[in-house]
Amino acid sequence: MRTGIATVCLSGTLEEKLRAAAKAGFGGVEIFEADLVTSSLSPESVRSLAEDLGLGLDLYQPFRDFDSVPEELYRANLRRAEAKFKLMDRLGIETILVCSTVAAGSAKYADDDGLRAEQLHGLGELAADHGVKVAYEALAWGTFVNDFEHAWRIVADADHPNLGTCLDTFHILSRAWDTEPIERIPGEKIFFVQVADAPKLSMDVLNWSRHYRVFPGEGQFDLPKFLGHVARTGYNGPVSLEVFNDTFRQADVERTAVDAMRSLIWLEERTAKHLAALAAESGPESGSASAAAAPTPAQLAAASRAYPMSLTTLPQVAPPSGINFAEVKADAAAAGGGELERLLAQLGFEPRGEHRTKPVSLWTLGDARIILNRQQARGVAPAISALGFDVENSVTAVARALQLKAVAVPRTSQANEEVLQAVEAPDGTEVFLCQDTLWTQEFGSGSPSGGAAVARIDHINLAQPWQHYDEGVLFYSSVLALSPQPSQEVSSPAGLVRSQVMQTELVEGERAVRLALNLAPWVQADSVRGTVEDTFQEHIAVAVPDLVATARACRARKLPFLEIPENYYEDLDARFGLDPEFLATLRELDLLYDRDERGDFLHFYTATVGSVFFEMVQRIDGYDGFGAPNAPVRHAVQHAARQAK
Numbered sequence: 265m266r267t268g269i270a271t272v273c274l275s276g277t278l279e280e281k282l283r284a285a286a287k288a289g290f291g292g293v294e295i296f297e298a299d300l301v302t303s304s305l306s307p308e309s310v311r312s313l314a315e316d317l318g319l320g321l322d323l324y325q326p327f328r329d330f331d332s333v334p335e336e337l338y339r340a341n342l343r344r345a346e347a348k349f350k351l352m353d354r355l356g357i358e359t360i361l362v363c364s365t366v367a368a369g370s371a372k373y374a375d376d377d378g379l380r381a382e383q384l385h386g387l388g389e390l391a392a393d394h395g396v397k398v399a400y401e402a403l404a405w406g407t408f409v410n411d412f413e414h415a416w417r418i419v420a421d422a423d424h425p426n427l428g429t430c431l432d433t434f435h436i437l438s439r440a441w442d443t444e445p446i447e448r449i450p451g452e453k454i455f456f457v458q459v460a461d462a463p464k465l466s467m468d469v470l471n472w473s474r475h476y477r478v479f480p481g482e483g484q485f486d487l488p489k490f491l492g493h494v495a496r497t498g499y500n501g502p503v504s505l506e507v508f509n510d511t512f513r514q515a516d517v518e519r520t521a522v523d524a525m526r527s528l529i530w531l532e533e534r535t536a537k538h539l540a541a542l543a544a545e546s547g548p549e550s551g552s553a554s555a556a557a558a559p560t561p562a563q564l565a566a567a568s569r570a571y572p573m574s575l576t577t578l579p580q581v582a583p584p585s586g587i588n589f590a591e592v593k594a595d596a597a598a599a600g601g602g603e604l605e606r607l608l609a610q611l612g613f614e615p616r617g618e619h620r621t622k623p624v625s626l627w628t629l630g631d632a633r634i635i636l637n638r639q640q641a642r643g644v645a646p647a648i649s650a651l652g653f654d655v656e657n658s659v660t661a662v663a664r665a666l667q668l669k670a671v672a673v674p675r676t677s678q679a680n681e682e683v684l685q686a687v688e689a690p691d692g693t694e695v696f697l698c699q700d701t702l703w704t705q706e707f708g709s710g711s712p713s714g715g716a717a718v719a720r721i722d723h724i725n726l727a728q729p730w731q732h733y734d735e736g737v738l739f740y741s742s743v744l745a746l747s748p749q750p751s752q753e754v755s756s757p758a759g760l761v762r763s764q765v766m767q768t769e770l771v772e773g774e775r776a777v778r779l780a781l782n783l784a785p786w787v788q789a790d791s792v793r794g795t796v797e798d799t800f801q802e803h804i805a806v807a808v809p810d811l812v813a814t815a816r817a818c819r820a821r822k823l824p825f826l827e828i829p830e831n832y833y834e835d836l837d838a839r840f841g842l843d844p845e846f847l848a849t850l851r852e853l854d855l856l857y858d859r860d861e862r863g864d865f866l867h868f869y870t871a872t873v874g875s876v877f878f879e880m881v882q883r884i885d886g887y888d889g890f891g892a893p894n895a896p897v898r899h900a901v902q903h904a905a906r907q908a909k
């Protein structure tokens with residue numbers, strides 16, 4: 265598949281955008297007029313820079329308000345177009361995008377398809393003289409033409425070889441148009457394809473489009489289905505990202521370009537999977553269970569090559585089957601270093617000793633494994649630094665991550681040591697892909713002394729800077745095969761926190777992995793964990809079978825609990841009408857409570873050490889949330905604790 269990106273997606277100057285797109289591996293770019301007009305580079309220099317970078321200049325855009333106009337304006341528009349065609353010749357760009365007219369209110373404009381076809385035919389004639397192709401795109405808010413089928417009918421009626429249509433997922437899916445009819449457009453009449461994802465928002469479509477588009481996999485549109493239809497037309501031109509997004513436009517240009525490239529790789533794979541599933545449905549075993557199952561590697565390979573637009577696929581991985589460990593980095597000598605060990609002991613974790621060769625120790629509670637890493641930790645306050653996920657095959661999982669442009673974490677390991685493979689997540693977390701727990705044998709004191717056996721890491725909550733939040737969502741879903749849930753907003757004294765849960769599917773009432781990404785407005789792109797005291801406020805949650813018993817034991821060990829205000833318990837009583845004795849226990853132990861349609865949830869939090877705190881949880885009868893109604897209480901109490909320091 266020919267990949268592309270519009271310069272409007274990226275921050276910086278035109279030159280910086282072109283360099284970043286080339287570095288991230290794009291085949292071509294769409295030049296936005298404003299980027300050229302404001303550039304100090306001449307069109308000839310832009311052309312030669314792109315050539316040097318091995319980057320195609322695939323589209324010049326946009327040309328606006330061409331059609332449906334009175335004769336005099338039409339003549340002026342042709343003159344305007346000719347000037348652009350001459351400019352495109354200097355740039356070496358063959359295709360121009362013409363949007364459907366949005367000029368509003370002028371009585372002189374005509375809602376007349378015949379006139380539009382005639383005017384676009386005339387534009388095609390002029391374009392032919394200049395060796396240019398015109399791609400006509402229906403904007404979702406076009407005054408007369410706002411639907412891709414309508415735009416295509418006009419293009420078909422205009423019937424000119426230099427005139428085709430441009431399909432843009434945003435304009436099609438924001439209006440919820442049926443995508444099936446795409447297959448009725450001949451592939452050679454589709455001159456350009458633009459893709460963008462978006463969260464489903466209820467707002468006017470123009471503002472939604474100009475500010476909230478995101479890269480594929482970061483929103484809620486069904487893009488694989490769309491691209492499947494496009495592939496089946498025989499189209500083999502650029503599939504180009506056109507994402508207007510306030511955050512991407514100010515974030516680091518090279519990071520955004522990599523995030524963008526990852527999104528297209530993800531989309532290619534998803535589209536191949538979608539096509540493989542369609543082929544299985546219509547194949548000899550149609551209707552059988554195999555149609556619904558994940559495609560075999562052979563089916564996927566066949567689907568990826570079935571159409572002229574060949575689709576790149578990736579090594580396939582199943583979602584992780586558990587959280588293997590969480591690692592906290594801390595300088596034992598610095599403030600908070602010893603505090604962390606004390607906290608773990610108070611929570612009931614047992615020290616399992618030091619690593620044979622590294623200044624690293626292991627603490628366990630049942631199957632919950634926490635590593636304290638003192639390497640390269642000088643002056644670092646405790647902060648989550650790495651997560652291990654249980655995968656079937658770590659070699660395949662790492663290969664997939666690297667193909668998705670994740671950066672490998674360099675490791676030095678001694679002979680006879682387990683080689684653990686890791687990649688870096690956008691938030692800086694090292695993500696280890698673990699096949700087993702043999703690595704625990706490299707720590708001192710062998711087996712634990714028994715006690716609370718059935719504990720495990722229930723979830724991890726990571727803070728994300730707002731600049732890289734969407735990138736984080738795509739990373740964890742594409743690399744680790746976690747499924748994003750609809751995001752929620754939680755109030756905190758320091759701002760609204762957007763919380764995005766990424767998790768594995770429910771299997772027999774259990775979820776193997778739950779990860780919550782919090783867009784915390786106070787975390788900046790350049791904040792480094794552990795260096796800004798208390799900034800991140802991230803946590804590791806451990807599930808236990810009897811939370812009240814755990815809380816009592818922790819109390820006896822003098823664990824510093826997060827103290828919950830009395831108002832909370834009054835509200836809890838009003839909402840749930842709890843048994844007074846139970847409510848008194850909650851109050852006494854600073855426990856929080858929630859209930860969903862399945863069951864009940866009990867949890868409590870520790871005070872924060874550095875940037876990390878712990879949560880102990882008990883899920884009763886398959887409760888499936890995170891106690892979200894209690895999150896504002898936690899944020900408020902933590903905020904007050906920070907102020908008091």
Ligand SMILES: O=C(O)c1ccc(O)c(O)c1
Binds near residue numbers: 401403432506
């Ligand atoms: O918002 C716009 O004006 C605009 C311009 C060109 C496009 O291709 C598009 O999808 C939107």
Ligand SMILES: [Mg+2]
Binds near residue numbers: 401432458506
């Ligand atoms: Mg567009």
